[in-house]
Amino acid sequence: TTVYLKDYTPFGYLVDSVSLTFDLVPNATRVTARIAFRPNPEAQDRTFFLHGEGLKLIGAQIDGQDVKPELTDQGLTCDVPDGPFLWESEVEIDPANNTALEGLYMSNGMYCTQCEAEGFRKITFYPDRPDVMSTFTVRIYGDLPVMLSNGNPSDSGDGWVEWTDPWPKPAYLFALVAGDLVAHSDRFTTASGQEVDLNLWVRPGDEHKCAFGMEALKKSMRWDEEVYGREYDLDVFNIVAVDDFNMGAMENKGLNIFNSAAVLASPDTSTDGNFERIEAIIAHEYFHNWTGNRITCRDWFQLCLKEGLTVFRDSQFTSDLRSAPVKRISDVIDLRARQFPEDNGPLAHPVRPESFQEINNFYTATVYEKGAEVIGMLKRLVGDAAYAEALDLYFARHDGQACTIEDWLKVFEDVTGRDLAQFKRWYSQAGTPRVAVEERWAEGTYTLTLTQSTPPTPDQPDKAPQVIPVAVGLLGPNGDEVRETQLLELTEERQSFTFEGLAAKPVPSILRGFSAPVILDRETTTEERAFLLAHDTDPFNRWEAGRALAQHTLLDMIVNGTPPEPAYLDGIQSVLRDEALDPAYRALMLGLPGQSELAATLHERGHTPDPMAIWQAVETLRQTMAEHLQDLLPRLHAEAQVDAPYRPDAEQSGKRALGSAVLGLINRIDGGVLAAEEYGKADNMTLQLSALGALIRAGKGAGQLAAFYDQWKDDRLVIDKWFGLQVSLAEPADTVKVAVHLTRHDDFNWKNPNRFRAVLGALAMNHAGFHHESGAGYSLLADWLLRLDPVNPQTTARMCAPFQTWKRYDAKRQEMIAEQLDRIAAAPGLSRDTTEMISRIRGA
Numbered sequence: 001t002t003v004y005l006k007d008y009t010p011f012g013y014l015v016d017s018v019s020l021t022f023d024l025v026p027n028a029t030r031v032t033a034r035i036a037f038r039p040n041p042e043a044q045d046r047t048f049f050l051h052g053e054g055l056k057l058i059g060a061q062i063d064g065q066d067v068k069p070e071l072t073d074q075g076l077t078c079d080v081p082d083g084p085f086l087w088e089s090e091v092e093i094d095p096a097n098n099t100a101l102e103g104l105y106m107s108n109g110m111y112c113t114q115c116e117a118e119g120f121r122k123i124t125f126y127p128d129r130p131d132v133m134s135t136f137t138v139r140i141y142g143d144l145p146v147m148l149s150n151g152n153p154s155d156s157g158d159g160w161v162e163w164t165d166p167w168p169k170p171a172y173l174f175a176l177v178a179g180d181l182v183a184h185s186d187r188f189t190t191a192s193g194q195e196v197d198l199n200l201w202v203r204p205g206d207e208h209k210c211a212f213g214m215e216a217l218k219k220s221m222r223w224d225e226e227v228y229g230r231e232y233d234l235d236v237f238n239i240v241a242v243d244d245f246n247m248g249a250m251e252n253k254g255l256n257i258f259n260s261a262a263v264l265a266s267p268d269t270s271t272d273g274n275f276e277r278i279e280a281i282i283a284h285e286y287f288h289n290w291t292g293n294r295i296t297c298r299d300w301f302q303l304c305l306k307e308g309l310t311v312f313r314d315s316q317f318t319s320d321l322r323s324a325p326v327k328r329i330s331d332v333i334d335l336r337a338r339q340f341p342e343d344n345g346p347l348a349h350p351v352r353p354e355s356f357q358e359i360n361n362f363y364t365a366t367v368y369e370k371g372a373e374v375i376g377m378l379k380r381l382v383g384d385a386a387y388a389e390a391l392d393l394y395f396a397r398h399d400g401q402a403c404t405i406e407d408w409l410k411v412f413e414d415v416t417g418r419d420l421a422q423f424k425r426w427y428s429q430a431g432t433p434r435v436a437v438e439e440r441w442a443e444g445t446y447t448l449t450l451t452q453s454t455p456p457t458p459d460q461p462d463k464a465p466q467v468i469p470v471a472v473g474l475l476g477p478n479g480d481e482v483r484e485t486q487l488l489e490l491t492e493e494r495q496s497f498t499f500e501g502l503a504a505k506p507v508p509s510i511l512r513g514f515s516a517p518v519i520l521d522r523e524t525t526t527e528e529r530a531f532l533l534a535h536d537t538d539p540f541n542r543w544e545a546g547r548a549l550a551q552h553t554l555l556d557m558i559v560n561g562t563p564p565e566p567a568y569l570d571g572i573q574s575v576l577r578d579e580a581l582d583p584a585y586r587a588l589m590l591g592l593p594g595q596s597e598l599a600a601t602l603h604e605r606g607h608t609p610d611p612m613a614i615w616q617a618v619e620t621l622r623q624t625m626a627e628h629l630q631d632l633l634p635r636l637h638a639e640a641q642v643d644a645p646y647r648p649d650a651e652q653s654g655k656r657a658l659g660s661a662v663l664g665l666i667n668r669i670d671g672g673v674l675a676a677e678e679y680g681k682a683d684n685m686t687l688q689l690s691a692l693g694a695l696i697r698a699g700k701g702a703g704q705l706a707a708f709y710d711q712w713k714d715d716r717l718v719i720d721k722w723f724g725l726q727v728s729l730a731e732p733a734d735t736v737k738v739a740v741h742l743t744r745h746d747d748f749n750w751k752n753p754n755r756f757r758a759v760l761g762a763l764a765m766n767h768a769g770f771h772h773e774s775g776a777g778y779s780l781l782a783d784w785l786l787r788l789d790p791v792n793p794q795t796t797a798r799m800c801a802p803f804q805t806w807k808r809y810d811a812k813r814q815e816m817i818a819e820q821l822d823r824i825a826a827a828p829g830l831s832r833d834t835t836e837m838i839s840r841i842r843g844a
């Protein structure tokens, strides 16, 4: 069944308080609930329906009298009194056999929960919707040394503990954890002087991986006070690391639960990239305390209200702590790799979707990352001061409420007096807008004419013009900036902007800072791109110029068999020579567009992408770059060395990123000699993994791979890397073979989402391997989706996404993919999650 945004109605009852008790037993946990309901004056419909799935009802009472509710597989209904009443129920659940990792489940002997979006209904009967908010008291009976829930500890006795959360919250923010855990503890004093106990709970043996996460937490808490004026509001803040988790992490009030991969870090076992990601996720979940928890969503269609804003906030945090240009470029690389394919294929949906079958399928790059881009545009349009004022008003006006995008936009309208009706289309129209550029030069006046259009997406054939903020600067012929960045507001389909009083025809730098999530369609010359690569003052657009040159040369190589473009090679060489440029930035300059992105661009331009030809072109260009830059590489390699003790900060990570990119090139010349040397002396995971990667690419890593396994066989997170690396770096013809081989490894615990993704996710990311002409990549992924679906629908459904691009490819590949999609769709008892994904991907 499909749920629609337009059908929203409030629940017939308000909840004044919830009191839960848990009697923890692996196969037969008893949950009792005492819930104080009263009629909701705002609601018309008085149907008393409580969600509940997979619950064994032991008994229920209303005001102390036994009742016999009517049960379905979705929940129950019951006759209730006209006024306030107390609902009590007792249910039995089976956490030990909960492999879906939703509701209350067990992971390595530890109890934990995941309730967002609709998992609380697998714990007890409840109005499991985010607009029903209440305070919770939770008593946990069990024999485990650590038993946690939301809020503050309020009482305890022999074999039980009680937690009280004074802040009203929706059920999706409920959490419980119990296990044999140890804490890495610290304290934080809030700006107003409140003391907060901080604990990062892990399994014994992981204590040495906590320090970084704790520091990140304290930095996040301080940052949110300083930048958004938001303080923490409980006496304790607990974070727990869990090995089996469907997503990255969860912002449960006062008790964040993390995939261990998203919180545990040590220099020996984590890469610089892991550290940066962990810092961002800790911040993200912490920031949800205000943007998500204190102000939550009215319904799940409003998911971007909390996710887009919180992603935007965590990216601001990372920009402040590290390098803003590097963060911006990385975010755009990620947006193009994950969100653009979604927005330009069968899974396209608005940032605020209007219907769904399974909400878990909408925790997407569009809701999160495009949702964050929309906030970035809004901030740019209204300015920093008005943004800050609007946010203050948002927190003041809506604290304690369950809100909508309308509420969010209204605070901006009230603060600025601006009408945001057209801007709101960013929330309702799916698809990536394209902006075409024409220019005219006459007598000192330069005119830019911008034309926007958004292609049709499922259910949205016609698109209206959006408000597109286009940041533009102009450079003079000698490379000086003759017009600083200014913001053009493109609101019509076609609009012209003039710049007067110029001495010579300028070179435009358009969409600086990637000021809008659009595709710029601009026919321009290699000379002009090379000029911008050399002179643009905007770091994003300077990088973008290099990217455009790389893309241009690759497409030319693929389509016309042209050799690599000298202007690209020379331009990159000059950038790399410039020691004034941040090493991290230069490392980004050495990157190439992804093969899947190249396939998308070829498809857009009317070509049928051949994955093997794309792979070959990238290989050729890399080899040519290695040769062209050969003389410079040793100097860069020396520059990239770090003498100081390991720190995962921007400065050192940047150097190592450059070192790794340079090693990749040297590797193509020396066939693995330097890589072997580096592997031998690597004293942190970043260097160890980059050297191992280079060795594998050189076809020489067998011994080191085996040694790596022996060294790390007891560390799950490192072994995930070992699995993933082999599949990612396999040559196209070997990829499936390597993946199959790894799925037969004793350590391939496919029920663990991290391990499943390490192999099957890496397969899907290896473009030429996954799309190998044999079709074996498609059938292997489908085999495993079919196997995982009955066990864990959520992770299965997410892993269907690699098929979303199928219409780009040739008829033969389309046919092979369609066959797999049909095979999955035909599986008896296929989950709602996977059914929805496959049918959307398959299309009408």
Ligand code: ARG
Binding pocket: 114, 116, 117, 246, 247, 249, 250, 251, 284, 285, 307, 360, 363, 794
């Ligand atoms: N709210 C979490 C976050 O973004 C995501 C949890 C989503 N989990 C899920 N099963 N849908 O931080």
Ligand code: ZN
Binding pocket: 284, 288, 306, 307, 310
């Ligand atoms: Zn989030």
